Amino acid sequence: SLYINLELMLKIEDAALADRMREFVGQQIGASQPITAALHQRRATLANRIRWNLSWLLVSVIDYTVTRRLNLGI
Secondary structure (H helix, E strand, C coil), rough: CCCCCCCCCCCCCHHHHHHHHHHHHHHHHHHCCCCCHHHHHHCCHHHHHHHHHHHHHHHHHHHHHHHHHHHHHC
């Protein structure tokens, strides 16, 4: 969902898998960067705003309609 942000607590009983997932998350955090208001404002060019809105339209409206038809046979 574009509007709901939920967290999930997951207990992994396999120690090897848990270690591997910790490593994966650590790599993802290391490769990420904080998004500040100033950074977002610098990135909010006209071209990016158009791209962001088209992406929103695709994910929230068009993709929902296409996926619903494919999955339910409507």
